[in-house]
Amino acid sequence: MLDLLIVGSGPAGLATAIAAAGAGLDYLVVDKDGIAGSIARFQRDMPFFSTPELLEIGGIPFIVPNMRPTSLDCVNYYRGVAVRYGLNFRFDTQIASIGGGRGAFSAETSKGDTIAARNIVIATGYYNTPKKLGVPGEELPHVSSWYNDPLPWFERNVLIVGGKNSAVEAALDLWRHGARVRVVHRGEKLSTGIKYWILPDFENRVKDGSIVLSLKTTVQEFRPGVSVLRDGAGKVSEHPTDAVFTLIGYEADTRFLSGCGIDIVEETGAPRHDPGTMETNVPGLYVAGGLVGGRFNNVVFIENGRRHGKQIVDSITRHRSVGR
Ligand SMILES: Cc1cc2nc3c(=O)[nH]c(=O)nc-3n(C[C@H](O)[C@H](O)[C@H](O)COP(=O)(O)OP(=O)(O)OC[C@H]3O[C@@H](n4cnc5c(N)ncnc54)[C@H](O)[C@@H]3O)c2cc1C
Numbered sequence: 001m002l003d004l005l006i007v008g009s010g011p012a013g014l015a016t017a018i019a020a021a022g023a024g025l026d027y028l029v030v031d032k033d034g035i036a037g038s039i040a041r042f043q044r045d046m047p048f049f050s051t052p053e054l055l056e057i058g059g060i061p062f063i064v065p066n067m068r069p070t071s072l073d074c075v076n077y078y079r080g081v082a083v084r085y086g087l088n089f090r091f092d093t094q095i096a097s098i099g100g101g102r103g104a105f106s107a108e109t110s111k112g113d114t115i116a117a118r119n120i121v122i123a124t125g126y127y128n129t130p131k132k133l134g135v136p137g138e139e140l141p142h143v144s145s146w147y148n149d150p151l152p153w154f155e156r157n158v159l160i161v162g163g164k165n166s167a168v169e170a171a172l173d174l175w176r177h178g179a180r181v182r183v184v185h186r187g188e189k190l191s192t193g194i195k196y197w198i199l200p201d202f203e204n205r206v207k208d209g210s211i212v213l214s215l216k217t218t219v220q221e222f223r224p225g226v227s228v229l230r231d232g233a234g235k236v237s238e239h240p241t242d243a244v245f246t247l248i249g250y251e252a253d254t255r256f257l258s259g260c261g262i263d264i265v266e267e268t269g270a271p272r273h274d275p276g277t278m279e280t281n282v283p284g285l286y287v288a289g290g291l292v293g294g295r296f297n298n299v300v301f302i303e304n305g306r307r308h309g310k311q312i313v314d315s316i317t318r319h320r321s322v323g324r
Contacts (some may be wrong), residue, residue, distance in 0.1 A: 012289025102284025
């Protein structure tokens with residue numbers, strides 16, 4: 001029986017583990033992938049918007065030669081922190097469901113066993129649950145909601161759906177590695193939140209015809225090798241397509257959260273919790289990090305999500321001392 005099971009080894013889960021270790025709790029971090037599994041799947045070498053000191057955990061300095069670390073720098077940093085603190089992990093293990101209550105939780109794993117814990121923190125982020133277009137063919141194997149690597153797409157036709165940072169950065173990366181890229185966005189303009197040092201690069205590639213940008217355009221259907229688009233005037237066109245990346249955002253997995261008994265706030269899709277302790281309506285079951293924003297992943301970033309662990313461990317130790 002653990003004092004604390006931490007589900008997810010992203011920055012929030014790791015910060016919680018460091019706080020738990022500091023308080024002498026018997027804890028375990030379980031992740032369905034490896035360490036910082038979400039960031040490890042981001043576009044490789046994508047520069048973060050945040051500067052490194054905002055991404056630090058456990059008081060370990062994050063030193064990089066550039067102003068902004070890349071996704072690879074981040075994974076390596078978090079790996080180093082985990083080694084420095086000697087954190088307890090179990091990888092390649094998904095938590096499928098959680099039952100019970102404070103003092104006697106039981107978490108069922110994808111490996112068919114259960115883990116018993118007095119308290120649980122869910123720090124699973126939102127990256128596993130992409131928003132969907134809801135069009136036919138979205139489930140085809142050449143259509144993905146995650147972009148990581150440009151190399152397979154040299155001299156291939158790639159369609160990107162989206163008008164924010166992820167879409168624009170993926171488009172540039174793919175074009176620089178020899179892909180033929182079209183970006184489709186339903187809006188009249190790209191997002192105003194695009195990184196200021198990326199936008200001119202993208203706009204110039206569109207101007208010189210290197211990347212095709214179709215605004216006020218929606219996807220009607222994906223078929224093997226073909227994307228069917230509809231423009232603002234209602235004109236339908238077919239485009240040869242080897243790969244599609246639908247980079248339109250992600251949101252917390254409310255099905256998993258409500259399956260654990262956590263109430264979901266209807267307007268935001270956020271798990272109901274006390275912001276002081278991060279405890280949900282299920283006593284002993286806590287939330288931390290990016291998933292706290294529900295459908296809005298511009299609420300919790302690493303810089304605020306990394307503080308949740310200390311709040312949670314303080315709450316658990318308070319309950320322990322009352323229980324003695
Ligand atoms: C493209 C992009 C760029 C970003 N840039 C920035 C930035 O510049 N600055 C910033 O602060 N934030 C940035 N963010 C947001 C940042 O990545 C998230 O806020 C942060 O990763 C959330 O941390 P977390 O620990 O809550 O969750 P995550 O980092 O998502 O980690 C969740 C972990 O849980 C694991 N997991 C999920 N489900 C299960 C399960 N059922 N069982 C076991 N394990 C599970 C996953 O494998 C993963 O390792 C960016 C996000 C994206 C998508």
